Amino acid sequence: MAARVLDGTKIAAEIRAEVTGQAKALALSGLRPGLAVVLVGHNPASEVYVRGKVKSSEEVGLYSEQHTPGESATTEELLELIADLNRRDEIDGILVQLPLPAHVDAKKILLAVDPAKDVDGFHPMNVGYLSTQRPGLVPCTPAGVMEILKRSAIPVAGQEAVVIGRSDIVGKPVAMLLLNQNATVTVCHSKTRDLPEVCRRADILVAAIGRAGMVTRDYVKSGATVIDVGINRITDRKEFERFFPGNQAGNKKREETFLARGSTLVGDVHPEVAEIAGAITPVPGGVGPLTIAMLMANTVKAAMLRRGLKQPELSQV
Numbered sequence: 001m002a003a004r005v006l007d008g009t010k011i012a013a014e015i016r017a018e019v020t021g022q023a024k025a026l027a028l029s030g031l032r033p034g035l036a037v038v039l040v041g042h043n044p045a046s047e048v049y050v051r052g053k054v055k056s057s058e059e060v061g062l063y064s065e066q067h068t069p070g071e072s073a074t075t076e077e078l079l080e081l082i083a084d085l086n087r088r089d090e091i092d093g094i095l096v097q098l099p100l101p102a103h104v105d106a107k108k109i110l111l112a113v114d115p116a117k118d119v120d121g122f123h124p125m126n127v128g129y130l131s132t133q134r135p136g137l138v139p140c141t142p143a144g145v146m147e148i149l150k151r152s153a154i155p156v157a158g159q160e161a162v163v164i165g166r167s168d169i170v171g172k173p174v175a176m177l178l179l180n181q182n183a184t185v186t187v188c189h190s191k192t193r194d195l196p197e198v199c200r201r202a203d204i205l206v207a208a209i210g211r212a213g214m215v216t217r218d219y220v221k222s223g224a225t226v227i228d229v230g231i232n233r234i235t236d237r238k239e240f241e242r243f244f245p246g247n248q249a250g251n252k253k254r255e256e257t258f259l260a261r262g263s264t265l266v267g268d269v270h271p272e273v274a275e276i277a278g279a280i281t282p283v284p285g286g287v288g289p290l291t292i293a294m295l296m297a298n299t300v301k302a303a304m305l306r307r308g309l310k311q312p313e314l315s316q317v
């Protein structure tokens with residue numbers, strides 16, 4: 001039987017509606033949570049992401065501003081900008097869009113962000129809060145993964161969870177969140193032996209690898225929940241055929257888009273996994289939409305935590 005498709009677009013819309021309600025309630029007491037996005041230089045992908053973040057902030061009723069220092073901005077100049085944003089009370093969230101130009105000391109910049117305004121949850125202080133189960137700001141994509149599980153009524157406590165990937169941005173925080181919710185967690189990476197065998201233990205399998213369609217059906221236990229964090233662009237016709245064979249129903253529309261655009265987005269999980277999994281997130285339309293929704297939720301959360309107000313009622317935020 002085909003897997004249940006976990007609709008990230010719908011879940012993200014629910015969260016954005018909740019955040020809009022929270023922003024409205026705060027507005028009654030004269031508070032408008034504010035997000036500052038810092039985009040250095042002209043990376044086209046980053047420009048698209050930042051536009052999405054600013055647009056979404058406006059839609060949910062947050063204040064937002066963009067800072068766009070040029071490609072040649074120095075570490076010192078950026079540190080000054082961050083210090084200024086740290087000082088301004090109307091700014092609750094500071095997001096430095098990565099990657100930064102190579103000559104900038106990215107670690108120094110991220111460390112300079114006030115942990116109370118670190119809506120990306122990357123500051124070592126927030127990493128520590130997460131690993132010691134204290135209230136803090138949790139990275140957006142991992143928090144989104146947990147919202148998908150929760151809102152799809154997929155149990156976590158006591159379940160075997162396997163995470164493929166150990167990055168600071170996705171793999172490690174996802175593993176920590178699953179552990180904090182009492183899953184039995186295994187974290188895999190490029191040196192893991194017998195990866196498919198380890199993955200087949202999973203009741204919940206999270207793929208955060210960055211390799212198109214690497215997770216095939218032999219990685220998946222029948223009935224498992226598969227969360228695909230990967231976002232990979234494929235442009236090669238043969239590669240497209242490997243994902244979406246022309247003779248299979250439902251692939252026609254995808255093929256038309258691929259031919260028109262010359263590319264399509266796929267996850268780390270091969271579509272054949274849907275034949276064996278119990279539930280699966282699609283790409284696009286799975287984890288992706290949750291990332292911006294959780295950024296909105298984190299900005300409201302930061303505004304409330306900074307002022308000692310009670311936290312909003314989103315599960316992981």
Ligand code: NDP
Nearest residue numbers: 141165166167170189190208209210229230231287288291
């Ligand atoms: P990284 O490149 O930082 O980490 C990838 C991880 O996968 C590493 O831990 C690496 O292992 C592991 N890995 C790579 N190859 C293999 C392999 N053959 N077998 C087992 N493990 C392997 O990527 P990110 O964590 O930043 O991102 C992962 C994916 O998620 C990407 O596709 C990215 O685009 C996507 N992403 C999606 C987001 C969203 O909003 N949906 C947000 C952020 C990322 P090792 O540590 O040993 O090198």
